[in-house]
Amino acid sequence: xxxxxxxxxxxxxxxxxxxxxxxxxxxxxxxxxxxxxxxxxxxxxxxxxxxxxxxxxxxxxxxxxxxxxxxxxxxxxxxxxxxxxxxxxxxxxxxxxxxxxxxxxxxxxxxxxxxxxxxxxxxxxxxxxxxxxxxxxxxxxxxxxxxxxxxxxxxxxxxxxxxxxxxxxxxxxxxxxxxxxxxxxxxxxxxxxxxxxxxxxxxxxxxxxxxxxxxxxxxxxxxxxxxxxxxxxxxxxxxxxxxxxxxxxxxxxxxxxxxxxxxxxxxxxxxxxxxxxxxxxxxxxxxxxxxxxxxxxxxxxxxxxxxxxxxxxxxxxxxxxxxxxxxxxxxxxxxxxxxxxxxxxxxxxxxxxxxxxxxxxxxxxxxxxxxxxxxxxxxxxxxxxxxxxxxxxxxxxxxxxxxxxxxxxxxxxxxxxxxxxxxxxxxxxxxxxxxx
Numbered sequence: 001x002x003x004x005x006x007x008x009x010x011x012x013x014x015x016x017x018x019x020x021x022x023x024x025x026x027x028x029x030x031x032x033x034x035x036x037x038x039x040x041x042x043x044x045x046x047x048x049x050x051x052x053x054x055x056x057x058x059x060x061x062x063x064x065x066x067x068x069x070x071x072x073x074x075x076x077x078x079x080x081x082x083x084x085x086x087x088x089x090x091x092x093x094x095x096x097x098x099x100x101x102x103x104x105x106x107x108x109x110x111x112x113x114x115x116x117x118x119x120x121x122x123x124x125x126x127x128x129x130x131x132x133x134x135x136x137x138x139x140x141x142x143x144x145x146x147x148x149x150x151x152x153x154x155x156x157x158x159x160x161x162x163x164x165x166x167x168x169x170x171x172x173x174x175x176x177x178x179x180x181x182x183x184x185x186x187x188x189x190x191x192x193x194x195x196x197x198x199x200x201x202x203x204x205x206x207x208x209x210x211x212x213x214x215x216x217x218x219x220x221x222x223x224x225x226x227x228x229x230x231x232x233x234x235x236x237x238x239x240x241x242x243x244x245x246x247x248x249x250x251x252x253x254x255x256x257x258x259x260x261x262x263x264x265x266x267x268x269x270x271x272x273x274x275x276x277x278x279x280x281x282x283x284x285x286x287x288x289x290x291x292x293x294x295x296x297x298x299x300x301x302x303x304x305x306x307x308x309x310x311x312x313x314x315x316x317x318x319x320x321x322x323x324x325x326x327x328x329x330x331x332x333x334x335x336x337x338x339x340x341x342x343x344x345x346x347x348x349x350x351x352x353x354x355x356x357x358x359x360x361x362x363x364x365x366x367x368x369x370x371x372x373x374x375x376x377x378x379x380x381x382x383x384x385x386x387x388x389x390x391x392x393x394x395x396x397x398x399x400x401x402x403x404x405x406x407x408x409x410x411x412x413x414x415x416x417x418x419x420x421x422x423x424x425x426x427x428x429x430x431x432x433x434x435x436x
Contacts, residue, residue: 056155089133300344
């Protein structure tokens with residue numbers, strides 16, 4: 001948020017941060033965290049997980065009446081509901097002259113007019129045999145998905161490209177386990193001598209792989225001895241299980257799966273870092289992190305920003321900013337884009353070499369290639385909060401009698417780098433008034 005002069009509107013920003021923090025535990029329509037609802041941080045994870053697994057997620061801005069707001073003890077008369085994409089009513093083809101495609105109502109210019117959704121999930125055990133749907137204006141529904149094509153209206157699960165390979169991995173593991181179990185049943189093979197017609201001391205002459213009750217053996221069981229024919233020898237059995245090459249083959253399959261999921265390293269999927277080196281992991285991080293940053297930007301623009309704008313607009317209507325000096329609702333309406341503009345800071349990658357990265361950051365700032373604000377953002381921190389914390393630390397240290405040398409040493413400030421006072425440049429004390 002900025003003033004009309006372009007300067008940061010500090011007091012407005014502080015109020016926004018306060019409201020946003022309070023609403024984080026109130027925004028879930030199902031209740032507060034621990035009582036059926038989720039904290040907003042968990043809602044974000046649920047929404048992203050839903051897109052990854054299902055391809056898309058809808059989110060509905062639920063208005064609250066005055067009575068509902070009081071009973072729910074919420075700061076604003078608005079809450080958020082995530083809606084499963086299986087609630088799309090795809091049986092409707094048109095509505096009032098508009099086309100309806102897969103539950104999305106489009107105007108003649110292809111802009112979205114509404115969403116047609118079942119009132120309950122089709123798999124709900126309490127759902128009646130006839131599914132009732134309801135039309136929701138597009139202004140009240142957000143649609144989170146990744147658009148990979150110009151005319152795409154619905155999302156595609158991110159794992160769709162690796163589902164078949166994932167199934168193959170599961171099948172291979174199952175087959176290896178079964179092969180090992182079957183091989184463990186056979187302990188020995190016996191070849192009868194040329195003069196021997198029976199297998200075992202009391203076996204019948206017509207014995208042919210039957211059990212004690214005369215039933216033919218059609219499956220393997222633990223501890224079996226196999227009749228290998230004649231020549232009179234006992235042959236040991238090597239099951240060749242577990243397969244020595246299974247681990248490498250599975251690792252290869254899992255690395256291939258990682259290539260199909262954006263922002264994922266092979267070692268993350270396999271969980272095996274034994275063959276990794278520092279340089280290989282760092283290179284993998286450099287390859288994966290741009291994709292993760294792209295996902296963060298997409299998520300911020302398509303999920304966080306719409307919710308933020310709706311929350312702040314509701315707060316303005318409710319008069320939550322009336323106590324902010326210099327703020328007026330009229331100015332907000334005239335310059336809404338200036339007030340609602342913001343930058344979203346998502347999680348940042350953790351350094352695998354913190355010392356070198358810290359030295360590089362300091363040199364970038366010293367060489368004019370970066371700034372403290374940029375370096376703080378790289379760490380996912382607010383530079384203003386860092387300065388406030390440092391100021392608070394030094395002020396409190398002075399209050400409890402910690403010398404400035406010690407506090408500076410704790411902060412890593414080299415006293416030799418501090419500017420020395422130049423004789424003759426001391427500040428001149430103000431002149432006292434002459435006595436009457």
